Amino acid sequence: MPAVLPKAVRELTQELTSLPGIGTKTAQRLALHILRQQRSATARLAETIATLHERVQTCSVCFSLADDTICSICKDSSRTKSTLCIVEDALDVEAIERTGSYTGVYHVLGGLLSPINGVGTDQLTLHELTSRAEKESITEVIIALEHSMEGEATTRHIMSYIQNLHIPVTRLARGLPTGGDIEFADALTLNAAFSGRTRV
Numbered sequence: 001m002p003a004v005l006p007k008a009v010r011e012l013t014q015e016l017t018s019l020p021g022i023g024t025k026t027a028q029r030l031a032l033h034i035l036r037q038q039r040s041a042t043a044r045l046a047e048t049i050a051t052l053h054e055r056v057q058t059c060s061v062c063f064s065l066a067d068d069t070i071c072s073i074c075k076d077s078s079r080t081k082s083t084l085c086i087v088e089d090a091l092d093v094e095a096i097e098r099t100g101s102y103t104g105v106y107h108v109l110g111g112l113l114s115p116i117n118g119v120g121t122d123q124l125t126l127h128e129l130t131s132r133a134e135k136e137s138i139t140e141v142i143i144a145l146e147h148s149m150e151g152e153a154t155t156r157h158i159m160s161y162i163q164n165l166h167i168p169v170t171r172l173a174r175g176l177p178t179g180g181d182i183e184f185a186d187a188l189t190l191n192a193a194f195s196g197r198t199r200v
């Protein structure tokens with residue numbers, strides 16, 4: 001079948017299909033939508049994407065995404081530094097912050113242990129978690145990982161060394177949406193999961 005759409009549109013479509021959940025049809029529609037936009041809007045979009053890597057940093061304390069070397073939560077002196085909530089990624093931090101009821105700090109793992117997908121302890125910030133737990137005076141660790149196979153494996157791994165430090169560990173109550181992904185839970189559900197957290 002001959003290519004009907006111009007090369008530039010086809011190239012943009014190709015780029016967009018590399019994004020998760022975007023098939024060819026959606027990518028074509030998005031490409032035409034971008035084409036119909038004002039040049040200034042297209043330039044702004046391109047500039048935002050092009051500068052993303054240099055503008056986003058990883059917080060040197062909690063490993064969440066940040067504008068600076070230390071994120072706004074770690075910088076905030078009103079946060080309870082002795083309560084540490086372990087999450088998979090920055091979107092989970094965002095979801096928990098939306099509840100407005102958690103006042104502790106976070107540790108972002110950057111994924112979950114998954115031998116099938118080649119994710120081992122070295123790909124995650126587990127060593128950094130150990131040294132934080134050893135150095136900082138933490139009185140409670142809250143594990144806010146999804147109740148999936150990977151979530152369970154990661155929790156077991158964390159427990160195996162936190163137990164030796166005698167820090168009380170709690171886990172969010174079940175009842176999160178199917179798949180248990182924290183980032184998709186609404187504030188009310190997350191709030192309930194936090195207050196119903198159980199000792200591991």
Ligand SMILES: [Zn+2]
Nearest residue numbers: 059062071074
């Ligand atoms: Zn931080």
